[in-house]
Amino acid sequence: MNYYALEPGFQFPIATYTISQKAAEDYLDAVEDISEVYDNNDLVAPTALAAYALRGLMESIPLPPGAIHGSQELELLGEVMIGQEISCTGTVVQNSSRAGRRFISIDLLVRGEDGNPRLKGKTTLILPLEPTTP
Amino acid sequence: MQTGQELPSIAKRVTQGQIISYAEASGDLNPVHWDENFAKTTQFGRTIAHGMLVLAFVSEMMTRAFGRSWIKSGKLRIRFKAPVFPGEVVHTFGTVRRVEKIDGATRVQCIVGCRNPQNEEVVMGDAELLLPSSIEGRP
Numbered sequence: 001m002n003y004y005a006l007e008p009g010f011q012f013p014i015a016t017y018t019i020s021q022k023a024a025e026d027y028l029d030a031v032e033d034i035s036e037v038y039d040n041n042d043l044v045a046p047t048a049l050a051a052y053a054l055r056g057l058m059e060s061i062p063l064p065p066g067a068i069h070g071s072q073e074l075e076l077l078g079e080v081m082i083g084q085e086i087s088c089t090g091t092v093v094q095n096s097s098r099a100g101r102r103f104i105s106i107d108l109l110v111r112g113e114d115g116n117p118r119l120k121g122k123t124t125l126i127l128p129l130e131p132t133t134p
Numbered sequence: 135m136q137t138g139q140e141l142p143s144i145a146k147r148v149t150q151g152q153i154i155s156y157a158e159a160s161g162d163l164n165p166v167h168w169d170e171n172f173a174k175t176t177q178f179g180r181t182i183a184h185g186m187l188v189l190a191f192v193s194e195m196m197t198r199a200f201g202r203s204w205i206k207s208g209k210l211r212i213r214f215k216a217p218v219f220p221g222e223v224v225h226t227f228g229t230v231r232r233v234e235k236i237d238g239a240t241r242v243q244c245i246v247g248c249r250n251p252q253n254e255e256v257v258m259g260d261a262e263l264l265l266p267s268s269i270e271g272r273p
Contacts (some may be wrong), residue, residue, distance in 0.1 A: 008207075015191050023159070030252075031190040032146060035197045039203070046205050047190040054186065055161035066163050069185030069214050071259075076208040115239040128176075 001061055003095075003104055004130045010092040012106075015056030018085045019044050027051065047081035049086065049119045050074055053108040056088035063125070070103065070124040078118045085113040093122070102127040135265070141199045142230030145230055146185045146191050149218040156187045182217040188224065188257050192246050195226040196261055200242070203265050212259035216250065224256060226249050231260070241263040 027048040028038060037043065050072070057063075080086060087110070094105040108121040165172040173181040177251040178241050189212055196204045200223055218224055225248065242265060247258040 026155075026159045027265065030152065030155040030192070031187060032152065032193045033190065033197075034196055037197055037201050043195075043202075046189070046208070047186065047193045050188055050189075051160040054178070062159070063164060065172060067183075069165065071213045072185065072189055072210070073212070074208070074210040076205055079202070079205055083147075086143060 003061060003063065003067070003125070003127055004102060006092045006104065007060075008092050008094060010064050012057050012060045014091040015059060015088045016085055017052050017056075017088070018031040019048070019052070019082055021082050022074060023044065024048065044080045044133075046074070046076045046119065049080060049110045050108070050121055051082050052086060053088040053090065053119065053121065054123065057106065057108075064081045064127055068080075068126050071122075072121050072124070073122040075120040076111065077120065078116065078117075080110075080112055081116050086118065087111045088093045090123075097130075100129055102130060135230060135233050137230055139230040141195055141226075141230070141244065141246075143201075143228075144191060144195050144198070144226045145223055147223045148187070148218055149172070150181060153181065153183050153187065153220060158183055160184065160186065165244070165270055178217050178219075180219060181217060182262070185214040185257070188214070188218055188248055191224065191226050191248055192228075192257060192259075192261070195228055195246070196244075198265070200263055200265065204263050207264040208272070209260060210246070210261045211261065212246075214256070215258055216254055218248075218250060218256050221249055222250055223246065223247040224250055235267075236264070238267050240267060244263055 110119040
């Protein structure tokens with residue numbers, strides 16, 4: 001299975017992660033976010049949740065090299081704390097080609113360990129030309 | 135919080151080291167971000183920062199301006215318009231476009247984005263959130 005063949009409605013397998021303190025801190029260090037809101041608490045950055053959602057997609061079906069992000073929508077629905085488990089999935093909503101490139105839109109959903117949504121989103125990826133079979 | 139109010143901008147110097155750190159933290163190991171030889175074969179000609187890294191800068195701007203209200207209720211719609219290359223300093227921007235009272239809360243809508251050293255928009259979109267009626271948000 002590859003991204004070029006994904007049909008609208010395809011649902012990626014659910015990926016679950018427990019966000020460790022190190023992972024949460026590594027993320028904040030990587031984006032160099034020094035917001036005071038993260039001081040002295042176990043709050044996970046909301047964009048880290050989006051990154052995990054995208055990680056779940058890529059771990060299920062690797063992106064072809066050279067794929068880039070076209071657009072991103074995020075809806076933040078609640079806090080996630082360090083040590084909590086999240087469940088991430090995605091559903092393909094569009095897969096089309098134009099101007100020699102492929103555009104794939106995927107709805108993202110991250111649930112907290114209580115099953116309630118913590119983040120929704122839509123990501124649009126732009127893929128290079130489809131590989132041709134020799 | 136008033137229409138037209140500018141949110142405090144954040145400047146970020148994007149380095150290749152940071153891009154690699156983000157790749158490891160996020161799990162996005164697309165070679166366009168870290169493999170110079172591969173990146174030379176792409177339209178960009180060199181490595182570029184992850185779009186989600188630049189988006190995180192915008193989210194940080196919103197977090198700093200609105201605190202946990204952003205984390206609990208924020209919405210963000212972003213287009214990635216241009217690449218960010220390692221070595222560039224980018225600046226976020228945000229302007230309050232609309233403030234309205236809704237069901238005892240205050241909805242704040244903003245135009246947001248990020249510009250490169252050439253003052254070109256690399257990321258552009260809008261954001262909104264709900265503030266409890268007791269909080270107006272820090273300017």
